[in-house]
Amino acid sequence: MRLNKYLAHCGIASRRKCDEYIKKGKVKVNGTVVTDFAYQVNGDDDCVTIDGQTISLIDKNVYYILNKPKGVISASSSARGEITAVDLIKNESKRLYPVGRLDKDSQGLIILTDDGDFTYKATHPKFQNKKRYIVKVKGVVDKNKLERLKQGIFIDGKMTSRAEVKLISDSKTISTLDITIKEGRNRQIRKMCDAVGLYVTELKRIEECGIKLGSLKSGEYRKLTDNEIKKLLDVKRGQD
Numbered sequence: 001m002r003l004n005k006y007l008a009h010c011g012i013a014s015r016r017k018c019d020e021y022i023k024k025g026k027v028k029v030n031g032t033v034v035t036d037f038a039y040q041v042n043g044d045d046d047c048v049t050i051d052g053q054t055i056s057l058i059d060k061n062v063y064y065i066l067n068k069p070k071g072v073i074s075a076s077s078s079a080r081g082e083i084t085a086v087d088l089i090k091n092e093s094k095r096l097y098p099v100g101r102l103d104k105d106s107q108g109l110i111i112l113t114d115d116g117d118f119t120y121k122a123t124h125p126k127f128q129n130k131k132r133y134i135v136k137v138k139g140v141v142d143k144n145k146l147e148r149l150k151q152g153i154f155i156d157g158k159m160t161s162r163a164e165v166k167l168i169s170d171s172k173t174i175s176t177l178d179i180t181i182k183e184g185r186n187r188q189i190r191k192m193c194d195a196v197g198l199y200v201t202e203l204k205r206i207e208e209c210g211i212k213l214g215s216l217k218s219g220e221y222r223k224l225t226d227n228e229i230k231k232l233l234d235v236k237r238g239q240d
Helices: 003-009 015-023 116-123 143-151 188-195 226-238
Strands: 027-029 048-050 053-055 063-068 107-113 131-138 164-169 175-181 199-208 221-223
Touching: 003 015, 003 027, 003 048, 003 116, 015 116, 063 226, 107 116, 116 226, 131 188, 143 164, 143 188, 175 188, 188 199
Parallel strands: 107 199
Antiparallel strands: 027 048, 048 053, 063 107, 063 221, 131 175, 131 199, 164 175
């Protein structure tokens, strides 16, 4: 197994974060620093350490979905003492981290797991996993704006991919959009809407990787069902 994938399977972090640890020389195999992400590791025979601590494969990964409230950050820790998504998961001994981002001002579905390999495949742009949001906006939502959102918006120096956009309700004050994207750029939907003159007042993710938020109230969470885990792993296998 590739070294970065092995670290991710051990629950150290996402594969991209594991790549950083390897690059910085924090990882040793049988006492020797290895900086090659693709170095092949035999979990039964090789001794792998990170910062001097021996690691091993986790027998079974865990997966949660959380309805993240506003004001909570999508992280496993905070240097500024902010409440994190992981803080809300109680009585779990395994090291969890969020799958992707959901900005502090937004709410809704976020998956938390110790499966770093899945996290990589669920969040890397090349895999184009769908994420669906209900978005409330100020401003006139006309056909031109809807079409621009669908076709792609130039933000942060790059065009966004095509999106699925539906107008659920329209009024003089607040309108509601149903938006599905296949990317996960920083505050992407807010920036897309802003680019066409729509100010986002509320943003809620309701679906990701085929998993739906359902009736979970703000701050509530649960472990995924066996069928939901199968959906996640089918996504993962389909990208191998």
